[in-house]
Amino acid sequence: MQGYLYFVAKRALLMFAVIFFGVSAMFLVTYLSPIDPVEQVLGRLSARSNLSPEAIAATREALTAMFGTGQPMLTQYFNFWTRLLQGDLGASLMAFPTPAMELVMRGMPWTLGLLLSSTIFTFIIGNLMGGLAGYFQNNRFFKAFGIVTMGLQPIPYYIVAFIILIIFGFLWPVLPISGGFSMDVRPGWSWTFVFSVLQHSLLPAFSLVLVGLGGWFIGMRALVSNIVTEDYVTYAELAGVKRDTIVGSYVMRNALVPQVTALAMTIGGVFSGTIITEQVFNYPGMGSLLVDAVNAGDYSTVLAVCTVSITAVAFAIFVVDLLHPLLDPRVRAE
Amino acid sequence: MFAVFRDLIRYNAEFTIGLILVGIMVVFASLSFFAPMDPSLIYMTIPDQPPSAQYWFGTNSRGQDLFWQLSAAFKNSLIFGITVAVLSRIISITVGLAAGYLGGWVDRVLMFINDIFVSVPIFPILVLFYFVLRNNMDSFTMALILACFGWPFDARLIRSVALGLKHREFTRHAVFAGMSTRKVLLEEHLPYVMPIVFSTFMNNMLWSIGMEVTLAVLGFTNINNPTIGTVLYWANSHSAMVVGVWWWIVIPVILIVMTFLGLFLLAVSMNEYIDPRSRLRRMGA
Numbered sequence: 001m002q003g004y005l006y007f008v009a010k011r012a013l014l015m016f017a018v019i020f021f022g023v024s025a026m027f028l029v030t031y032l033s034p035i036d037p038v039e040q041v042l043g044r045l046s047a048r049s050n051l052s053p054e055a056i057a058a059t060r061e062a063l064t065a066m067f068g069t070g071q072p073m074l075t076q077y078f079n080f081w082t083r084l085l086q087g088d089l090g091a092s093l094m095a096f097p098t099p100a101m102e103l104v105m106r107g108m109p110w111t112l113g114l115l116l117s118s119t120i121f122t123f124i125i126g127n128l129m130g131g132l133a134g135y136f137q138n139n140r141f142f143k144a145f146g147i148v149t150m151g152l153q154p155i156p157y158y159i160v161a162f163i164i165l166i167i168f169g170f171l172w173p174v175l176p177i178s179g180g181f182s183m184d185v186r187p188g189w190s191w192t193f194v195f196s197v198l199q200h201s202l203l204p205a206f207s208l209v210l211v212g213l214g215g216w217f218i219g220m221r222a223l224v225s226n227i228v229t230e231d232y233v234t235y236a237e238l239a240g241v242k243r244d245t246i247v248g249s250y251v252m253r254n255a256l257v258p259q260v261t262a263l264a265m266t267i268g269g270v271f272s273g274t275i276i277t278e279q280v281f282n283y284p285g286m287g288s289l290l291v292d293a294v295n296a297g298d299y300s301t302v303l304a305v306c307t308v309s310i311t312a313v314a315f316a317i318f319v320v321d322l323l324h325p326l327l328d329p330r331v332r333a334e
Numbered sequence: 335m336f337a338v339f340r341d342l343i344r345y346n347a348e349f350t351i352g353l354i355l356v357g358i359m360v361v362f363a364s365l366s367f368f369a370p371m372d373p374s375l376i377y378m379t380i381p382d383q384p385p386s387a388q389y390w391f392g393t394n395s396r397g398q399d400l401f402w403q404l405s406a407a408f409k410n411s412l413i414f415g416i417t418v419a420v421l422s423r424i425i426s427i428t429v430g431l432a433a434g435y436l437g438g439w440v441d442r443v444l445m446f447i448n449d450i451f452v453s454v455p456i457f458p459i460l461v462l463f464y465f466v467l468r469n470n471m472d473s474f475t476m477a478l479i480l481a482c483f484g485w486p487f488d489a490r491l492i493r494s495v496a497l498g499l500k501h502r503e504f505t506r507h508a509v510f511a512g513m514s515t516r517k518v519l520l521e522e523h524l525p526y527v528m529p530i531v532f533s534t535f536m537n538n539m540l541w542s543i544g545m546e547v548t549l550a551v552l553g554f555t556n557i558n559n560p561t562i563g564t565v566l567y568w569a570n571s572h573s574a575m576v577v578g579v580w581w582w583i584v585i586p587v588i589l590i591v592m593t594f595l596g597l598f599l600l601a602v603s604m605n606e607y608i609d610p611r612s613r614l615r616r617m618g619a
Contacts (some may be wrong), residue, residue, distance in 0.1 A: 014450070014453070017471070018449075021454065022455075026462060029466055150598075151595060156547050250565060272456060276457070294461060294464070294554065302465050309458045
């Protein structure tokens with residue numbers, strides 16, 4: 001038990017370090033950039049309408065107060081953290097006066113849903129197929145499966161999503177290619193709404209799964225084909241242990257430990273992929289919000305999305321790490 | 335070196351296919367040095383011409399010959415990928431070898447930093463960089479940023495090899511002979527990790543070019559500089575697929591898939607070369 005607590009404490013420390021580092025990097029990037037957010041917003045405002053010089057001066061003052069620029073760096077850094085801990089990152093400019101955080105929270109469930117479902121599917125299918133392919137090395141089906149997934153794996157998320165979009169959007173339009181749910185469905189806990197959401201999430205999730213499968217498949221196949229040659233597996237086979245038991249509890253289970261560690265390490269990358277996929281399929285999550293905010297020059301929303309995504313990814317990695325001792329008793333005993 | 339190469343081509347179909355694909359793309363990309371016009375200029379030819387004998391890959395709606403356009407785009411993207419890979423290799427070799435050999439608190443601190451870099455989601459940070467730099471973000475700045483985030487996975491890999499080398503006989507001999515730490519790392523340990531460095535080089539190129547494509551497609555780079563991503567960006571912004579200029583999308587996508595598959599196959603087959611067991615299995619021993 002003590003070993004487990006030590007493990008959790010170490011992982012929690014890492015999580016806070018990631019959040020601290022990520023947010024500080026974000027602050028530095030914005031602080032050191034040659035472009036002043038106040039002037040940028042002003043430029044956008046005055047490009048669209050005729051403002052009197054007094055109005056511009058007043059707006060500049062208000063914006064400076066809102067962004068807190070013009071103070072010494074450390075004060076700004078401190079203020080940044082205070083506001084962050086209160087969950088207040090200012091009002092969004094593209095949807096004024098909605099707080100930027102609220103916009104992010106609106107997009108969050110969509111992104112999380114897509115990320116979670118596709119990650120779980122990819123992990124299970126990829127590892128299962130990879131494990132079986134490693135155990136039954138001469139099976140034709142697994143060989144073919146391996147070639148297809150390995151061929152898809154190196155291609156960037158965007159290109160795969162785009163090809164799927166072309167296939168299902170232009171050549172064979174059977175599934176919705178845009179949005180989170182149908183226009184004519186009222187959001188709520190009704191059967192039609194849930195069905196519509198599921199239907200719309202199919203293609204984005206499918207494209208994420210396609211790209212992700214190969215990595216797990218290759219990793220698991222390599223691990224299993226090494227474990228199969230171990231003495232204890234040969235011994236179990238000679239002792240007449242059932243093949244299912246050998247594959248399931250002796251081979252795959254041991255191979256799963258490094259794969260769970262790898263799962264924690266890939267979450268950051270998958271998150272980036274989710275953001276991109278959302279943009280391709282016009283999915284109403286944090287990714288689309290981020291792109292819209294950048295295009296609208298919405299400083300607060302961009303910062304809010306970045307902060308929340310760094311925090312969320314760090315937390316997700318922490319949770320996956322907690323699963324690790326369940327599979328590997330050595331961590332508990334340490 | 336040459337014998338290794340010959341064996342790889344003879345026994346490893348993946349290596350051969352990868353080599354051919356990457357070879358084709360490198361030749362195609364270097365053709366851009368002989369381009370008859372500057373690829374960033376627009377309205378140089380008749381727009382929207384389908385592929386023909388005169389325009390091999392057709393022309394796009396911006397009046398550019400796609401053959402030369404794509405050639406320049408692949409040259410820029412490959413150079414970009416190589417820059418990122420070289421820079422991040424330098425960091426990962428330094429960190430990996432130092433952490434593995436020195437051990438102790440140096441190792442713990444370096445690996446802690448390493449874990450942080452692995453965990454931070456890079457995409458939002460890249461977008462943030464674009465957001466604050468706007469048009470000051472040229473491809474070299476982006477290469478620098480990506481290199482800063484592209485090293486941790488490989489540093490860990492190199493460290494695990496260096497850990498094993500530390501207790502080998504020859505390391506002890508070198509230390510007793512009075513070699514400095516820097517010399518031990520560079521002259522004794524570096525050759526052992528070179529195969530890993532080569533295979534991760536390809537993987538890193540894949541990753542960085544993929545990132546560049548993604549950012550460019552969203553319009554978050556200098557869109558007037560032809561790269562793989564910006565070609566797709568312009569195709570999208572002219573709705574190429576809808577108006578029927580399909581070659582503007584299909585040809586780049588085919589070439590991208592060829593490049594990525596080629597690099598990936600090279601990386602995979604190099605990995606196999608590093609592991610002698612799988613090499614023997616393939617040679618039928």
